[in-house]
Amino acid sequence: MRLTFAPAPSSPLPDMSTHPRPGAMTARIGLAAPLASALALVLATPLAARTAAPPARPPMTARDLVIMPRLGAPSVSPDGGWAVYPITGTDPASYERTTSLWLRALDVPAAKPVRIAGLDGASDAKFASDGWLYFLADGVTPQGKEATSQVWRARVGPDGAATGKAQVSDFATGVTGFAVAPGGNRIAVWADIARTCASFGCPATDAKAHLPGPGTGRLYRADDGFVRHWDAWETPGTVSRVFVFELADGKAGGRGIPVDGPAGPGALTGDTPGKPFGGNEDVAWSADGKSLFFVARKADRHEPRSTNLDIWQSQLTGGAPVNLTLANRATDALPTPSPDGQYLAYVAMARPGYEADRQVVQLRDLKTGAVTALTDKWDRSAGSLAWTPDSRWLIATAQDVLDTPAFRIDPRTGEVRKLDLMAGNEAHIADIVPLHGEKLVFTRDSVGAPPEMFLSRGWRQAVPLTDAATTRMGRLAPTVTTRFSFAGANGDTVWGQITKPEGAAGKLPAILYVHGGPQGSFNDAWSNRWNPRVVASQGYAVISVDFHGSTGYGQAFTDSIRNDWGGKPLEDLQKGLAAALRLDPRIDGDNACAMGASYGGYMMNWIAGKWPDRFKCLVQHDGVFDARAMAYETEELWFDIWEHGGKTYYEDPAAYEKWNPANHVAEWKTPMLVITGEKDFRIPYTQGLASFTALQMRGVPAELLVFPDENHWVLKPKNSLQWHNTVFGWLARHLK
16 A cells, blocks of 8 residues: 555544535634534524624644544445444543444434444444344353454344344354345355465464464565565465355354365465455445455565456355456456446556556446446546446545545446535545435545535435534534645646634644645545644644645646655645745744655655755654665555656666655754654654654754554554644644
8 A cells, every 4th residue: 555644434423514615715614513403593592692702612632533433334224214323432531442333214304313222342334135234243252262253133123222133153263344145145254364274264274374483483485475564464374365154044154165265276365355454345245146256466476566456256156266357457446246237347447556546437247248447538536436226327436626525427328427415515425325216325524524424315415414523523613724726836736725723813833734645635534643623723724735646636646746756746835835825824934844644754854855944843754764775674565666667776776866865864954753653564663763863863853752552553542642742742842
């Protein structure tokens, strides 16, 4: 994967404020409660009371961000009448997190969600075609044995009562994911299992091929592929594998069919779902439930340099699966069969070794095998796919400037139409579930508020279904976000956003936010980590710029950063900051710091040497310091190789050294806070240590924050709070 810190799945109901479209300028974010409730309150309030000044609301804090409820993806019942969704809460004292499941009627506009009793702690809840709700939870184990994650099911009543709760699977190996067949007669389950194991789990061999003993040493061969990946050391010979079992009377039974086929020479060995971020979208049942589609990339010596994910089909006979996308050496993903069984939709990239290539929607006729590139003329990259129940339309999401809207694709012609589902800006739409009658259930979040669930009827404006976090957000002081554009490098139009406290008095210090990727975006979306609203709430104007290389502006714009990491992007940041200061005279451009992670962290190191007199301080998180070391230390080699022109360091050292921050340490003078995680294998923590050492050698004021239990991201609640407190303290010392 790319060097990224894209927003992780977050929480509840969107701000009900007005968001202008890209042609407009200002978006007010962070207002309270559902619109109907707000209107009723206004009508019931005497005129005199309405004119009284509202009580002051406190600014959002890091603690507010950490303990904010987080709404997950919904699952809808087969009749389209009910939605079940998870909400993860964080205890404000212990910071322990627990997940509860909630039920919401979709056909009753005024219905209130109810908490499902007895299913706290369950995860991955999904309705099956027979109406049962399946989910993962700890299995019942004999006394003294450690519990493992197993599949369960229950009936859910309108009052939230869960009846008939029973354990579906009882394997010695814990289940990490599952998918129930359309007919409810089969279930696919997956977990890390030795490739030589013919059953679902072999304790004697799982995850042990690299531990020859008698000591604790791990032994790897050059042909094994990844040695470590994202935040975990690999286990050669053990991969995430999918097995299919019969379902009868709510119990998984039978011998279990491995969809990757028997072991042996030439057999497929690869993770399904893919690691580290693959999930349910990598596994899909055929409409008739007689075969299974899945995504896998071969795990061999070429894997660290390969983006060749393929879509495979198993006929569930126990034989080897068929590679449906063998001809394409680049990424194929998101297998999505049509409900009528006629087509398989999926996305495909064209260029091997490039993980941020455009994802073009493909349509495969399952009878003839003919494949059509449906959206080849659409210069956007589809990020999700879903069929309408009648197989008439495909619904996709894709980044588009600063939004991530939903699009309707005609499978007959490839025509793409943007759906207008939200008043104002679409912001970030995700988790779409198409229903009968041109209805869509989805989640939506923005810079101002975490995700909430919505319902659209007839492709029209959606109404909110949940209030998991909106009311809570409404109790906090609002912020204002302004979208702006300017002429960047090469005269190209570049977009950015300014987020600041609403109604703030006096000049505001400036924070230049630099996103990761670099093929990414600080678009109009909520983040549980790099959150513009919580930073702005401390009394700053947060300025983000979607520099050359960002996504959502066409593939040529995304491609333009290759071999130019410190060129056009830096020019865009310089011009973008100047444009923001011209637009808003309330921002104090002479009192500014910059901060970023991943590629954004690289840019902090680059700014330190190439723009050393501009900022009072820098915050550098998991950034590349030395391009040469990075080329040999990172795990997904394809990324670094592609970004530097397609050649390794030893083949073209000049391409790497041209944009190497380590070559400009002599110019460093800006105080820098360096943050890194010891479990970060994407940009190893040694890069952060080297950066901190360079600062010490130069005598530049610096601090180093190291998390021994975090990877490329900071995910644990207490660590997140410490991260924010440290960053806010650093900013305050230099700007206030």
